[in-house]
Amino acid sequence: MTATGERETGTFTVKRGLADMLRGGVIMDVVDAGQAKIAEDAGAVAVMALERVPADIRRDGGVARMSDPALIQGIQEAVTIPVMAKARIGHFAEAQVLQSLGVDYIDESEVLTPADEAHHIDKWPFTVPFVCGATNLGEALRRISEGAAMIRSKGEAGTGNIVEAVRHLRSIVGDIRRITQADSAELYGWAKDLGAPVGLVQEIAGSRKLPVPLFCAGGIATPADASLVMQLGAQAVFVGSGIFKSDDPARRARAIVEATTHFEDPSHVARVSTGLGEAMRGEELGELTERLADRGW
Amino acid sequence: MGEPSATVGVLALQGDVREHETAFGEVGVRTRRVRRPADLDGLDGLVLPGGESTTLSMLLTSSGLFEPVAEAIGGGLPVFGTCAGLILLAERVEDGRRDQRSFAALDVTVRRNGYGPQRFSFEGRVVLAPDPPGEPMPAVFIRAPVVLAVGAQVEVLATEGEGATPVLVRQGHVLGATFHPELTADRRLQRLFASMAEPAARRGR
Numbered sequence: 001m002t003a004t005g006e007r008e009t010g011t012f013t014v015k016r017g018l019a020d021m022l023r024g025g026v027i028m029d030v031v032d033a034g035q036a037k038i039a040e041d042a043g044a045v046a047v048m049a050l051e052r053v054p055a056d057i058r059r060d061g062g063v064a065r066m067s068d069p070a071l072i073q074g075i076q077e078a079v080t081i082p083v084m085a086k087a088r089i090g091h092f093a094e095a096q097v098l099q100s101l102g103v104d105y106i107d108e109s110e111v112l113t114p115a116d117e118a119h120h121i122d123k124w125p126f127t128v129p130f131v132c133g134a135t136n137l138g139e140a141l142r143r144i145s146e147g148a149a150m151i152r153s154k155g156e157a158g159t160g161n162i163v164e165a166v167r168h169l170r171s172i173v174g175d176i177r178r179i180t181q182a183d184s185a186e187l188y189g190w191a192k193d194l195g196a197p198v199g200l201v202q203e204i205a206g207s208r209k210l211p212v213p214l215f216c217a218g219g220i221a222t223p224a225d226a227s228l229v230m231q232l233g234a235q236a237v238f239v240g241s242g243i244f245k246s247d248d249p250a251r252r253a254r255a256i257v258e259a260t261t262h263f264e265d266p267s268h269v270a271r272v273s274t275g276l277g278e279a280m281r282g283e284e285l286g287e288l289t290e291r292l293a294d295r296g297w
Numbered sequence: 298m299g300e301p302s303a304t305v306g307v308l309a310l311q312g313d314v315r316e317h318e319t320a321f322g323e324v325g326v327r328t329r330r331v332r333r334p335a336d337l338d339g340l341d342g343l344v345l346p347g348g349e350s351t352t353l354s355m356l357l358t359s360s361g362l363f364e365p366v367a368e369a370i371g372g373g374l375p376v377f378g379t380c381a382g383l384i385l386l387a388e389r390v391e392d393g394r395r396d397q398r399s400f401a402a403l404d405v406t407v408r409r410n411g412y413g414p415q416r417f418s419f420e421g422r423v424v425l426a427p428d429p430p431g432e433p434m435p436a437v438f439i440r441a442p443v444v445l446a447v448g449a450q451v452e453v454l455a456t457e458g459e460g461a462t463p464v465l466v467r468q469g470h471v472l473g474a475t476f477h478p479e480l481t482a483d484r485r486l487q488r489l490f491a492s493m494a495e496p497a498a499r500r501g502r
Contacts, residue, residue: 007419007458014418017439017480021347021381024311040394043355045311045348080392080409081349082440104415104440127416261310261356262332 010127015149018082018104018129019213022046022150022236026226026257027215029053029240032071033078039243042253046082046104048238049075054111054158054292055241055280064112066094072101084131089296090116099128105150106130108143110295111157111240120296123147133217135168135293137175138194142297144211145197151210153234154293155218158241160282162219164293165229169216173233180208218293221246221279223259223272230263247277303341303494306331308366310356312348312381316479324487326494334365342375342494345382347439347477350390350409353381354398363398370402375470375493377486383466383473384409384442391445402471404448405463411443423455423464423476425485434483436464436476444475 008014025045030036036047051067052060066087076083082104087094089108094115098106108121110133123130124147133154134140140151153172155165179190179201187205191198203211216234220226221242229237237260239253246252255272262268285291302325307317309330318328321344328344331337343366345353357363370376378386385399389406412418418440422433436457444463447453455465457476464475465486470493478486 007421009417009419011420013420013437013480014415014439017437017477018415018418020313020316020480021349021439023313023315023348024309025349025352040351043352045352076414080394081351082415099416102414102416129415257352258356258359262360265332 012149015129016212019131019150019215022082022215023213024261025236026253026260027084027236027238028243028253029238030075031244033074035244035249036075036078036083038250039253040079040081042250043257044081044253045236046084047075047079048084048086048107048240049103050086050111053241053244055160055245056158057111058158058292066091066097066112069097069101072098072103076102086112087121088112089114090119090121092121095121095126095128095130099126103128108132108148110154110292114295120146131215133293133296134172136171136194138196139297140172140210140214141194141196141200144200148212150213150215152215152217152238155216155220156285156288157218157292158283159219159285159288160221160242160245160280161285162221162225162228163285165216165219166232168218168293169229169232169234172210172214176204176208176210179204220256221282222276223255223269226256226259227263227266227269230260236260242280245280252276252279302326303491303496304329304339305342305344305490305494306337306340307344307346308353308362308382310348310360310362311352312346313477313479314346316477317344317346317379320479320484320487321491324484324491326487326491331362332360334361337362337365337369340369340374341496342377342490343369344490345376345378345385346479347380347382350381350384351394351397353385354394354396357385358398367400370400370471373470375472375490376402377472377474377490379474379477379479380439380441383407383475386471386473387442388448403466403468403473404451405444405466405473406446407442407444407475409442410440412438412441415440421457423457424461425455425465426453431485434478434485435481436478437480438476441475
């Protein structure tokens with residue numbers, strides 16, 4: 001973090017503050033400026049700029065890397081909402097490039113091919129904030145201890161299947177609930193079992209929530225999916241392949257935005273779900289050869 | 298006392314709703330989430346929180362809230378907008394979307410995202426004018442708007458930086474901040490808005 005006069009940039013308050021402002025919203029994967037405009041028109045709170053949506057990364061195979069800066073800049077010029085971009089797990093040089101481009105958030109993402117099999121990026125030295133994926137509370141707290149200012153449950157990207165997102169969200173939220181019931185001695189056992197710093201576990205015991213906002217990703221394809229994960233405790237949703245792999249992306253995008261806001265109102269979710277056309281086809285988890293959620297630790 | 302304290306609505310379509318609820322709770326003000334027109338009934342004040350102004354503008358329209366909120370503000374309901382909430386109140390918005398709607402209740406010109414991308418978001422200190430009085434206030438600016446011009450009816454209550462840029466403005470019953478007083482521990486602005494929303498104060502106008 002740096003101070004200019006009395007202004008201090010890159011503080012944790014500023015990093016997690018932007019995540020707080022995105023709460024209750026939908027962050028959409030886009031691969032070009034045209035899709036970014038559709039997302040903004042539909043009410044997205046932010047877009048994630050990437051070269052291929054996860055469903056295509058899964059289909060094409062090969063190494064998936066940070067996007068071409070020209071693509072990211074094109075999207076930054078097209079919209080006024082925050083622009084996020086993905087770096088490979090552990091690839092701090094890609095993260096440095098993304099920071100220099102002025103992206104608003106970096107996703108250190110398992111959707112790209114990991115660059116380091118033992119280390120995630122040390123996120124504290126960066127001015128730009130990071131979001132990281134997690135399948136359970138221990139993984140979430142390890143990412144927070146490395147400086148992540150937002151956590152998203154991983155789900156299984158590119159499948160259009162919500163089952164893994166539900167599993168990961170229930171695991172994280174359930175363990176937070178159980179920790180609030182633990183006595184002070186048991187918190188050390190929790191820290192050992194989770195492989196997480198005891199200070200963060202103690203913080204959860206007191207505050208009854210994750211120290212940073214918890215969003216949900218990986219498999220959201222319908223407005224009801226968004227309502228489901230919001231009711232399970234997500235504070236906002238990432239939608240990747242689910243929008244632009246569907247029949248009518250503009251309409252589906254807007255419907256998911258409304259369902260995320262009015263997630264507690266089934267009649268509103270019903271209204272926006274009506275006549276949306278085909279959702280993305282989706283994948284049975286048993287048919288997958290590789291699980292992206294297994295990347296990272 | 299004996300007068301029932303104020304109930305302040307917090308627009309709960311998107312953004313940092315919970316922080317506003319906590320901050321007002323700390324100064325003894327009841328809050329209510331506003332998602333539908335019926336939620337506006339009987340409120341003494343309304344908070345428009347931080348979030349994405351383009352998203353909030355769309356959701357205000359689709360949930361049928363835009364006209365009732367505009368009418369309430371026009372009828373004198375005290376309103377406090379922070380960051381995106383201020384943009385929704387401003388009469389003139391630069392770098393907005395063409396279809397972005399505003400309540401046009403504050404005679405100011407603002408530029409959205411006036412400091413640049415997130416890496417220029419910052420923690421600073423703002424200098425308060427005599428009302429509300431006291432020490433400089435710690436303030437968090439997140440992709441914040443910049444107030445470029447204020448009309449004659451607008452009081453500048455706080456400024457920031459060497460250029461003394463207006464960051465807290467008031468026009469009668471409308472209060473707007475470019476920063477996030479709900480993210481810091483200083484509660485002077487919640488108290489100021491609570492006093493504007495006091496049922497007795499409103500009857501006196």
